[in-house]
Amino acid sequence: MQRFIHHSLLLVIGLAYLPATLQAADHPNVLLLCIDDLRPELGCYGVDYIQSPRIDALAKKGRIFTKHYVQAPTCGASRFALLTGTYGSYGNNALFKRSRELRSGAESVPPSFPAWFKTHGYRTVSVGKVSHHPGGRGGSNWDDDSQPEMPNSWDRHLMPCGDWEHPRGAMHGLAHGEIRKNAKEMDVFQSKPGSDDIYPDGLITAEALHQLDDLAKDTAETPFFLAVGIIRPHLPFGAPAKYFEPYRDAVLPAIEHPSKPTGKTTWHGSGEFMKYNRWKRNPNTDAEFATEVRKHYAACVTYADTLVGRILDRLDQLKQRENTIVVLWGDHGWHLGEQAVWGKHTLFEESLRSPLIVSFDGMDDPGESSSAIVETIDIFPTVCELASIPRPNGIDGQSLVPNINDPKKQGTEAVSYGSRATTIRTPTHRMVLHRNGYAELYDHRTPAGETVNIAEREPETVQRLTEKLHSKRSFPRN
Structure with missing residues (x-):
């Protein structure tokens, strides 16, 4: 009883600082859009050669954080921070470690982001790559129901695979069901003619639309927490050909600081990138090839942008936008030749800075950007406050609602870690x-x-x- 009174008091205090439109809604829906390997290489971040109209439109309705930093420059550890609100270990198996702790009966593990919202009456659904494994399961092909990456978190955790057979195949898949078996046999970039569905993200988006249709039926009684994970622009850089066309003759700016750093740093030899078929070309010594790589990355960004737009359009068609908190998050950055790196896994700015946009109806000064330094761990407590839900004990992040309400407010510092x-x-x-x-x-x-x-x-x-x-x-x- 005392704990309930304490939480209720905190909630009343927190509500005094919420925008009026969110005070009127008991608990707004949450739409979390996770995009893999997305640099802040978007129009709304001042990059003029990138075509990202749908994310830019979301930014005009929300708060853009221009100095958002992830906790780790690798998918699994970064998503651990997002989905737990805590600092964690470095490595792609961070959430599986947590899963083993939970199943062993550990009582000190804080609840996950979706589990906490599920506890507070939300229907929780994930589609695509939200945790490290698309669909959220372990096993050799990432489809073993007995090995959940996030126990007790999702009412449904889905990964449509189609011709790619299983989540592992879809994660690194190219067009028309091509599964990564030996990366040396797969092209590092590709542009095939066809619809959005010739790559795995098209199937993920179609399933996300289906889930939105279903979830919207009951929002008067049960709000939803829907997380959608889009894989591109993760390697290999494959997108339908129509997305490459705007970049075919584009003039790209010079790569900043393209030389390998001297002295002891976290530089690496771009092993993930280099193991794919590169036609014996090296972007660090072949400027023409470097430009080709960058253009195919850009095509993947525009592809992801279009898919985000389709999801937001459906939210509008279902008349749910006014009562939904939308968060768009990149799980880390990606070097495109800076410091002679083509990949992530460094502790340089290019690996650690990624997009973060928070949008909801009634926000003061929508479209204004915040230059406050913020961290991925802050997203969980922020959405709790916006949704009128108390934050759980044991998480490390801090709510960004003060920065949303006043984009000129300063932040603190961001901590990140590698191996x-x-x-x-x-x-x-x-x-x-x-x-x-x-x-x-x-x-x-x-x-x-x-x-x-x-x-x-x-x-x-x-x-x-x-x-x-x-x-x-x-x-x-x-």
């Missing part, structure tokens, strides 16, 4: 702390950005940021 080091991003600096104590320090107020390590020149800054880093998170966390 070899940990980093903290402030409004002016990034510090990377390696496990042996070696530090990288970069000043983002200078044109050099993350190319000149000034740690030896500014030991006091390193010490201050090290203390701040450890105050936010203990390392390493296995």
